[in-house]
Amino acid sequence: MFNLPCVILCGGKSSRMGEDKALLPFSTFKTLTEYQYKKLKPHFKEVYLSSKTEKFNFKNKLILDKEKEYSPIVALKSIFEFFKDENKLFIITVDTPxxxxxxIEKLINESKDYDITLAKTSSREHNLCGVFSTKAIIEVEKMLEKDIHKVGYLLKKMDTTFIEFQNEDEFLNLNNKEEYYKAKSIIS
Known part of the structure; x- marks a missing residue:
């Protein structure tokens, strides 16, 4: 078991999907969120969901993001405030099942000397799949004061490292129906 909390980000707009992807059925579960939660729960001391609303039909631990704006940086601020007594936490998006x-174990094991440790593949960096130090809240607050919402900006301001992985499909991001159906076929 990993000795840090895990947060699943599930508060996005899902505009490219056309419906809330966090609530789409996945594998044998009623929702993608429940799939991710049940998959990760045995491996972490605690697993939390980050969302704008309580929209889930299963028992969970929720971090509500009360800001009106949809932005991963806004969500990170709420998460870091919630975990002010933790040193680091693992963050993953609901749409990377x-x-x-x-x-995840490799990311955690490689994270001790860095503020942020993230996954990357040959095609791209996966900026919301990795270990984050809660001290990043200082930069996040400065960014929000300047209305900067790009995760890449935060990564440049912090001591960030990327761990390369070969399997592109493992990081398939379910942004549209085609990617959703591809992930469902891979998992079945």
Whole structure:
């Protein structure tokens, strides 16, 4: 078991999907969120959901993001405030359900010397799949004062490292129906 909390980000607009992807059925579960939660829960001391609303039909621990604006940086601020007594936490998006536990373990094991440790593949960096130091709240607050909402900006301001992984499908991000159906076929 990993000795840090995990937060699943599930408060996005899902505009490209056309409906709330966090609530889409996945595998044998009623929702993608429940799938991610049940998959990760045995491996972390606690698993939390970050969302704008309480929209889930299963028992969970919720971090509500009360800001009107939809932005991962706004969500990170709420998360870091919630975990002010923790040193680090693992953050993953609800729409990356194929990330393996062994990948998460590698990210955690490689994170001790960095503020932020993230996954990357040959095609891209996965800015919301990795270990974050809660001290990043200082930069997040400065960013929000300047109305900066790009995660990449935060990564440049912090001591960030990327761990490369070979399997692109593992990081398939379910932004549209085609990607959703591809992930469902991979998992079945």
């Amino acid at each position: 194929l990330v393996e536990i062994s990948t």
